[in-house]
Amino acid sequence: MIMTPRLRKFALTAHVVSSVGWLGAVAGFLVLAVAGLTSQDAQMVRAAYLAMELITWFVIVPLSLASLLTGLVQSLGTTWGLSRHYWVVAKLLLTVLATAILLVHTQPISYVARVAAETTLSSADLRGLRIQLVADAGAALLVLLVTTTLSVYKPRGMTPYGRRKQHEQRTVSQP
C-alpha cells in the first residue's frame, strides 16, 4: 500500500531520526569503549562500562529495532519496494546483520559492566573482551556509515524483479 505524501514524510522523519540516531549512539559507545580500555583512572573505567551498558539497552537496541521497522515501512509503503533496488536490498541485509550481531553482543557488554561495578578492573582484566568491544563498535560504525551513504546516494541498479515490475508498469500505463 503506497502512503500519502503527508504520511510518507512523517514515516521518513521517524526513519531518519532512528537510523542516524543509532549511528550517533554507536559513536558515543565507541568513545566509551576506548576510554574503558585505555584509561588509568579506575573511576573512569567503571563509569565507562556502566554507561555503555545503559546506552546499549536504552538507546542502541531500541533505535536499531526502530530503524529496521521504519525502514521496512519506507520500502513497502513507497514505490521503492523491498527487493526492486540493490541499494534497498543491501541496506536491509546490512541492518538485519548489524542488529543480530548487536543483540548477541549485549551479553558480553552486560558481563563487563557487572564485573566493573563489583571490582576495580586493572588494565589486564578481561582485556580480550574489552578490545573486542572496541573492535565491534568500530565495525558497527563503519556499517552504519555505509547504509547512510547508500540511503543518500541511492545508487541506480535494479534487481531482475525490479526491472520486470518497471516493465509491467510501463506496459500498463502505455497500452
Ligand code: HEM
Ligand atoms: C542503519 C540502517 C539505516 C540507515 C542509517 C538509514 C538511513 C536512511 C536515510 C538517511 C534516509 C533518507 C534518505 C533521503 O531521503 O535522501 C533513508 C531513506 C530510506 N530508507 Fe533507510 N536507513 C537504514 C535502514 C533501512 C532499512 C533496513 C530499509 C529497508 C528495509 C530502509 C529503506 C529506506 C528507503 C526505502 C528509503 C527512501 C524513503 C523515501 O525516499 O521515501 N532503510 N534511510
